[in-house]
Each structure stands twice: as structure tokens, then as C-alpha cells.
Amino acid sequence: MWLLYGPNYYNHLITNFNRLLIYLNDILFKNLNNNNNNNNDNDFNRSKKLIKSAISDNDFMKNLEQFQIDEITDCMYPVEYAKGLFIIKEGDIGSAVYIIEEGTLEVTKGGRFLSKMGPQKMFGELAILYNCTRTATVKAITDCKLWAIERQCFRTIMMRSGLLKQKEYIEFLKTVPSFSKLSDEIVLKIANVLDEITYKKGDYIIRQGEKGDTFYIINQGTVKVTINDPNNTVLPSSRDQNMNMTTVTNIVSQKFIRTLTRGEFFGERALQGEEIRSANIIAESPTVTCLVIDRASFNQLISGLNEIKTKRYDQDISERKILNERFAHLKLDDIKFEVTLGVGGFGRVELVSLKENRSTSFALKIMKKAQIVETRQQQHILNEKRIMLESNCNFIVKLYKTFKDNKYLYMLMEACLGGELWTILRDKGNFDEKTARFYAGCALEAFDYLHTRNIIYRDLKPENMLLDPFGYAKLTDFGFAKRLLPAGRKTWTFCGTPEYVAPEIILNRGHDHSADYWSLGVLMYELLTGTPPFCGSDPMRTYNMILKGIDSIDFPRSISREGVELIKKLCRDNPAERLGYQKRGIDDIKSHDWFKNFDFELLKSRQMKPPFVPIIKSACDSTNFDTYPPNREPDPPDDFTGWDDEF
């Protein structure tokens, strides 16, 4: 049976996508099976085959695992569009991905004809994979029969090891006594964000005294909790007789506290202010499997539970906290709006000053809450806040304080009034090698800082590098930054800017900090030539160029041999082969010949002379930025869903 329901119908009908998620698989699988019973086997099998071939033919999907292809196939439902109807409009937020069973469709962009599409073609995947608005318009030019899959369902399958795994987590979480009071919705959300990690007997899952950012629920096996006793050093046993004295004095005995088992949790204390682990957790059974949740999700979903709220420890006052305390009492009311510095995906960035003292200025990023929810970017925004607030690096824009009201989230940042590196590049056309080296060096220092903290940035481009008054470049816009848990793990969210996205992100193979090295190679090329190496007329073409690789790109003769070599070493197709990813890490990049005689210590200590020193006449001088008309948009709707409690 063909349903005449378009994606909008579904949007209205299903307000809670997550709830849909668990049932969709069953219901739709039955749907296909009913088709099977009611009609005939041939039709059913033909449709399934067609869907699978369409997935295999799609450049961005053909590397999926078989089980992912099967799950997508099972989650698709049929829709019909009459001749003349629009299925996708450029600029809209994407709600579904489609496969054509019958009919012809036309693709246009900005009114310009791009192509025609016929049976067995998949479309609408870009906006969903890339988290952007629709990149083209698609219209039915004959009556069409399509298969569709909802955004959330599609993304879940792409990013995680499938719906089955998620169902298993939900069922398990519901058996955990401490979580029994949580609503189904929260349990689903937890299932969506957790990672599974397996340990062998004797592994230290947590070490007392280390910094901690994760919360654990035991899914299989038992662990031991021990506490170090610094007053009670262990004497070497006969087996350890040849140990030297330094080792001996470093060994502290451990006091056994308790055993924890399946369904119990640990690691909450370091997430409740102190950050430092208060005990050791050691795998006791031969295999231990834990479900791991990061700090942002813990704060959002779990920290409110009474069972979790335990004794608080004194704050470990870091340098950054002291810095931020200066703004602790500042209110939105104390702030005077001066001028718009930039317009971003969720709103504007305004230059603001203090009403009582206009000689101090800040950049205030203002984001519409409803739009964040609509594009499902809540987690990204929480990551952005947490990472920027904690970072204490000269090459990263400082976030001092956040505010929120019913409609907006606000981020009060240091103002970098030298403007975007992009603007300077646009005005100059391209940079000489010395200039490019300075800015690439700034990006590299920021990556060094982030990567040693297991954070990947994922959005390097000249638009996101701002000049401070001295001419030093700083990274801003941490909307795609993420802390990987623990070191060495990969992530699956598709994000970045088309020209800077690494091939493994396009192919959904999972990515890690190596994707940042790729983007550094792209940045170098753009700084030296004025355009990025992979630059098609639209994202689809750009992605195809990226998949063809750096060796298919022409390098202008003006780039030095060392420059070409470094770019090629950073932009290797295989993430593991990229310079920066090997044993010596980022030092391999710093000691490459292109950086010969470049003194990173001088850069780090801000003693190096920058290529351009911006002219800034006062704290409220915005002349290094493009001008933007005043905001005339209507106020966005209120958002009371509470996802931003932590913000």
C-alpha cells in the first residue's frame, strides 16, 4: 500500500522523534512485511533490492556496513508525490532522505537547472549528513513513488552501531535501580549519547588523582573501588627486590572499599565540581563492560537525580576559574549593545561594552534557542560552552560567562577586534609563505592545546580565526568541538564546512583528531593560494573532489616544495597516515621543513612579530569587520524544554 503522507505530515504527527525511533523499526518492518503478505513477494523484494542498490550507488553511503544498509532499508516507508510538487526546497531544514522507485525529478539550485534524477537514486542525504540546510531544490516532474526515511532514524543508523544496540541499552538502563525514576524520554536520550567500553581484569578504569570527565554504568562484570593511602607505602616484595628507592616511595598501598557490579555506577564525584577522581576503579572480573557518558550529557540528563547528588568537595580553583570569577556578578542588564560583528548559524555576534565603563568591550554571541532545538544542535552548543569556558590558551578565544533567557542563549567572549583572518585573505588575495606560516602556526598551537586534552575542533577555516589587537590569530566557534572519550576513540557526527571536511567524515567511517590535521593542510593551501583545494560549485561536487584526493589537485608553482609536501602529508586519504597522527604527534608537523627556522616557542610566548597588526582605534571600533544591517527579524518563539539547564 502506498501512503500519501509527505514528510511534513510526519513532522506534525510525530513530535517526539526519539519515541518514534524505538517503534519505527518494528512498525515499518511490519509495514514492509504486510506489503509482502498483501501483495506479492516479487514487489517486496524488488523494492528492498532497489533501496539497497540506491544506497550502494551513493558516493557518501557506499561504504556503510551491511547491517547499516539493512537497517536503513527496514526503516524506509513509501510516499507518493504528484507531478509538479516540490519534495525538497533549497534552504529548508532537512527532515528526510529519499530513494526514487518510480518517476523523474529535477534538481535546481538558485533557480538554475543542475540535473534530472530517476529510479534507484538516493537524494536529500546532504542536509542530514552534513547538518546543513537543503543544498538544492528537488521537484517531481512526473508522478513519483519514493521511499523515505526520517532524519533522526537515518542519523542514528549512520552514527551508531544501529538501532538494535540502542534498544538493548534502553532495556538495560530501565533495569538500573537508580534510573528507575527517569522518564522514558530521558532514558532514550541517555541511550543516544553513551559509549560502550570494555576492560580486561586489572585495568584501571579510573585512577585516583587524575582529572575525570566521564560517568560510568557497569553493563557487565564487576569492578573494585580502592583508595590510596599515602601514609602507608608498600615495601617491595621479594619479587620486586631490584626496584630502586624512588619507585618504592612512590608506591602507596590501596585500601579496598567495595565491589560494584552490573547496574551500579561510578565516576559521579569528579563531575560534581572537583574534577579530580577520588578513588581507583579497577576491573575485577575477566571482562568488564561499561556504558560511558560525558560531562555535558551527565549534567543534562543525570546529575539531578537524588541518588547521584553526593557530598561536594572543595573547588579546585584553576587559573581559568579565577579569570571567570571577575564576571560572576555581571548581568545582561549591565551590558550596552554597540554594533553587530558577525552573523552566524543561530543568530548574531554583537560588540558590547559595559554600561558603566565603555572602555571595556566584549563579543556577545546570541543564539536562538528554538532554532538550536529545531536543528538538533543542543549537544553541540553545550560542548561549545563547556570547551570554551575551560580552555586557557592564547590561541583560543576566551569565553567568560554565559547567560540565557526564554528565547536566547548568550556567550560573553573576549572581543577580537582585528577581524576575521578570512577578511584579510580576501583583501590580499593570498599570503606569502611567511605570513601563511604564522597563521598556520597559530592554528597548530590551538590544536596542540586541544588535542592533548582529547578535544577535536572540526571547524578550521579562515572565517573562524580572529585577530586580536596584536595580530595574533585565535580560534573561535567551538560549535563542532568535541571531547573524545577516552583518548583514541572516534566520533561519528558529520560536521564541518564542506571545503574543509576530511574524507573519512564524508564516508562516515568515524573520525578523530586526525581530521583536524586534514583541515590544517586545507587551510595552508587556502592561505597560500586564496582558495581551498577542494572547492566545487556546490557541496556535492566539493565532496566528490575530496573523495578523489589531494593528488588530483594542481598546486600553483608559487607554493614552495616544502609547502606542497607538508600539505600532501597532512591531506592523506588515510587518517592514520597523516603527519601529526604518528607517535611523535604534532611535533612531526612542527619539525617539518616548511616550519624550518620557525620558532614555536617565540610564537607561544607571543614574542613573534605578527604579519599584520590591526588598526583598532577604541574598544568599540568595529571597522575591521564587515557591516551588517540592524536586526529586524521577529523574536523567535520561547523555548522552555529545559535542555539548556547547564548553559
Ligand SMILES: Nc1ncnc2c1ncn2[C@@H]1O[C@H](COP(=O)(O)OP(=O)(O)OP(=O)(O)O)[C@@H](O)[C@H]1O
Ligand atoms: N570573540 C569574537 N570577537 C570578535 N568577533 C567575533 C567573535 N566571535 C565571533 N565573532 C564574529 O561573528 C562571526 C560569527 O561567529 P561564530 O562563527 O562563532 O557564529 P556561528 O553562529 O557559530 O557561525 P557559523 O554559522 O559561521 O558557524 C565570526 O565569524 C566573527 O566575525
Ligand SMILES: Nc1nc2c(ncn2[C@@H]2O[C@@H]3COP(=O)(O)O[C@H]3[C@H]2O)c(=O)[nH]1
Ligand atoms: N547540491 C546538490 N544536490 C544534488 C545534486 N544532485 C542531486 N542532489 C540532491 O539534491 C538534494 C537536496 O537536498 P540535500 O541538500 O539534503 O541533498 C541533495 C542531493 O541529495 C547536485 O548536483 N547538487
Ligand SMILES: Nc1nc2c(ncn2[C@@H]2O[C@@H]3COP(=O)(O)O[C@H]3[C@H]2O)c(=O)[nH]1
Ligand atoms: N571517594 C569514593 N568514591 C567511591 C566510593 N565508592 C565508590 N566510589 C566511586 O569511585 C569513583 C572514583 O571517581 P570519582 O571520584 O569521579 O567518583 C567516585 C565514585 O563514583 C567511596 O567510598 N569513596
